[in-house]
Amino acid sequence: xxxxxxxTTKLGKWSIGLCIVFLIxxxxxxxxVIFSAKDxxxxxxxxxxxxxxxxxIAGACEMIASVLGVVxxxxxxxxxxxxxxxVGVGLFALFFLIGELLFPH
Numbered sequence: 001x002x003x004x005x006x007x008t009t010k011l012g013k014w015s016i017g018l019c020i021v022f023l024i025x026x027x028x029x030x031x032x033v034i035f036s037a038k039d040x041x042x043x044x045x046x047x048x049x050x051x052x053x054x055x056x057i058a059g060a061c062e063m064i065a066s067v068l069g070v071v072x073x074x075x076x077x078x079x080x081x082x083x084x085x086x087v088g089v090g091l092f093a094l095f096f097l098i099g100e101l102l103f104p105h
Contacts, residue, residue, distance in 0.1 A: 011078070012072040012082075019061075019085070019089055029058065069087040
């Protein structure tokens with residue numbers, strides 16, 4: 001088994017691509033929240049709508065990236081560091097989501 005940095009399978013490449021999209025969208029959301037006016041941020045999740053939609057798309061991208069990474073690791077014997085990173089980020093995001101659902105604030 002040779003461990004590489006970049007993925008060699010198609011599923012591994014898709015996993016990395018979706019993880020990069022997730023990271024870019026999360027940075028966009030955090031930067032927009034930091035630089036937005038205080039009256040624009042609400043207690044309601046869907047206000048402003050574009051921010052909620054961006055977060056939902058980012059979460060979906062990461063969950064799909066994580067599933068594709070796991071399938072690539074198990075089925076295609078992918079041994080790429082970046083695919084393992086994508087799966088790790090997906091598990092962290094899933095852990096965060098479960099925590100928010102179990103203990104809302």
